[in-house]
Amino acid sequence: MTNRENFGSRLGAILAAAGSAVGLGNIWRFPIETGRNGGAAFILVYIGCILIVGLPIMISEFLIGRHTQANTARAYQMLAPGTAWKWVGRLGVFTAFFIMCYYCVVSGWTMHYGFLALTNGLAGHDASTFPAQFLDFVQNPYLPIVWMAVFVLLSHVVIMRGVTRGIERWSKILMPLLFILVLLLVVVSVIQPGGSEGLAFLLRPDFSKVTGSTVLSAMGQAFYSLSLAMGCLCTYASYFNRQTDLARTAVQVSAIDTMVAIMAGFIIFPAAAAANYSLSPSDIGPSLIFITLPNVFLQAFGAYPLLFYIVSSAFYVLIILAALTSMISMHEVVTSYLTEEFGFKRSRAALLETIVCIFFGCFASLSFGPLNGVRLFDKTIFDLIDWSASNICLPIGGFFISIFAGWRLDRQLFRDEVSNFGASRARYFRPMVFLLRYVVPLGILGVLLNQVGLF
Ligand code: PFF
Numbered sequence: 001m002t003n004r005e006n007f008g009s010r011l012g013a014i015l016a017a018a019g020s021a022v023g024l025g026n027i028w029r030f031p032i033e034t035g036r037n038g039g040a041a042f043i044l045v046y047i048g049c050i051l052i053v054g055l056p057i058m059i060s061e062f063l064i065g066r067h068t069q070a071n072t073a074r075a076y077q078m079l080a081p082g083t084a085w086k087w088v089g090r091l092g093v094f095t096a097f098f099i100m101c102y103y104c105v106v107s108g109w110t111m112h113y114g115f116l117a118l119t120n121g122l123a124g125h126d127a128s129t130f131p132a133q134f135l136d137f138v139q140n141p142y143l144p145i146v147w148m149a150v151f152v153l154l155s156h157v158v159i160m161r162g163v164t165r166g167i168e169r170w171s172k173i174l175m176p177l178l179f180i181l182v183l184l185l186v187v188v189s190v191i192q193p194g195g196s197e198g199l200a201f202l203l204r205p206d207f208s209k210v211t212g213s214t215v216l217s218a219m220g221q222a223f224y225s226l227s228l229a230m231g232c233l234c235t236y237a238s239y240f241n242r243q244t245d246l247a248r249t250a251v252q253v254s255a256i257d258t259m260v261a262i263m264a265g266f267i268i269f270p271a272a273a274a275a276n277y278s279l280s281p282s283d284i285g286p287s288l289i290f291i292t293l294p295n296v297f298l299q300a301f302g303a304y305p306l307l308f309y310i311v312s313s314a315f316y317v318l319i320i321l322a323a324l325t326s327m328i329s330m331h332e333v334v335t336s337y338l339t340e341e342f343g344f345k346r347s348r349a350a351l352l353e354t355i356v357c358i359f360f361g362c363f364a365s366l367s368f369g370p371l372n373g374v375r376l377f378d379k380t381i382f383d384l385i386d387w388s389a390s391n392i393c394l395p396i397g398g399f400f401i402s403i404f405a406g407w408r409l410d411r412q413l414f415r416d417e418v419s420n421f422g423a424s425r426a427r428y429f430r431p432m433v434f435l436l437r438y439v440v441p442l443g444i445l446g447v448l449l450n451q452v453g454l455f
Pocket of ligand 1: 099329
């Protein structure tokens with residue numbers, strides 16, 4: 001492993017990790033979960049999950065990556081040579097690749113809708129035609145595949161340029177742009193007449209809706225949103241330098257991720273309230289961004305065509321940026337694995353991965369059209385990948401990471417890394433180890449058993 005690159009700056013490291021975390025999970029999935037689970041009450045439970053489960057696992061992944069300076073598969077092998085722990089790292093690589101294969105499909109849809117919004121292709125439609133417009137598109141055998149391939153190629157180009165000149169530089173450009181767009185959309189949405197009702201829904205907790213399954217959903221969402229247990233943060237941390245404070249970086253990344261998610265709620269709920277539109281559970285799924293939201297924006301801003309154009313274009317550009325930085329992080333997990341484990345040149349590794357991802361992505365994409373009838377356990381290919389990656393691979397990975405960090409990892413090594421070899425006092429060390437040993441694994445076991453319907 002010669003000439004391994006590092007992130008050149010602290011800011012670059014934080015923005016790259018935040019870029020991985022902030023994605024479709026924040027802007028699309030989080031508002032839906034919030035809407036279904038009691039608004040502010042869900043947000044409070046979610047923040048609890050981030051603090052109790054998310055942060056300890058993120059710090060562990062950072063530590064494992066930074067200490068070994070290796071791709072995620074090799075990292076576990078180096079820390080526990082000759083044991084089966086290497087499979088935890090390999091599972092991370094597999095999960096990242098698995099998620100890529102369907103993430104690129106939805107991301108391709110956002111590119112198509114971004115293109116439509118920018119070329120005024122959403123104008124002239126209304127509530128009665130948005131569903132058909134979306135269905136025509138996803139059922140088309142070619143167009144979604146073309147957009148999916150364009151999206152994968154965009155992330156390919158960034159990956160090809162390497163860690164510092166590719167991932168770090170582009171994170172520094174795309175993430176601030178994303179923050180500006182989020183802020184702009186929040187302001188436009190909140191000042192809508194009637195928007196304050198949507199805001200009140202988000203700020204007034206309804207604890208009567210909080211049940212066991214709310215906590216489980218919040219934990220699942222925290223895993224997905226923070227990019228935990230898929231090797232991404234471990235791989236990015238392998239490019240951190242020795243001065244990076246792991247816990248502080250984890251807190252900053254989690255705070256950015258949570259803020260963007262909450263602000264996505266501040267965009268969607270006030271706009272929906274202003275449009276007198278109640279987001280019902282049936283709006284869940286891909287249709288939220290592609291059918292419901294264009295309609296919400298139309299109802300809220302339709303009287304001012306220029307405003308509708310600006311808001312809808314800004315919204316889709318925002319999602320594309322968020323999805324792209326997440327895709328780049330998944331791409332890097334597999335690229336670094338192929339480069340370091342099989343001796344591929346970076347360009348070859350990236351190209352191979354891009355081709356294979358587009359190949360599997362085609363099946364995921366076609367499962368909305370010609371391959372819709374191909375089902376396993378009553379799920380289409382897309383649903384099967386989505387379900388098994390997020391509900392099975394992520395909790396299993398998270399469970400073993402917490403056991404590894406809590407029980408297997410050398411205690412002194414752990415303390416040295418989180419304190420940057422004594423530079424900070426790391427007072428949270430003992431409570432964190434307690435969480436990793438007992439609370440996190442039991443919590444995840446609850447999620448896992450719930451997902452497979454045993455609980
Ligand atoms: N955390 C990303 C999101 O919230 O959309 C999703 C994601 C990133 C999934 C990286 C998987 C991954 F490897």
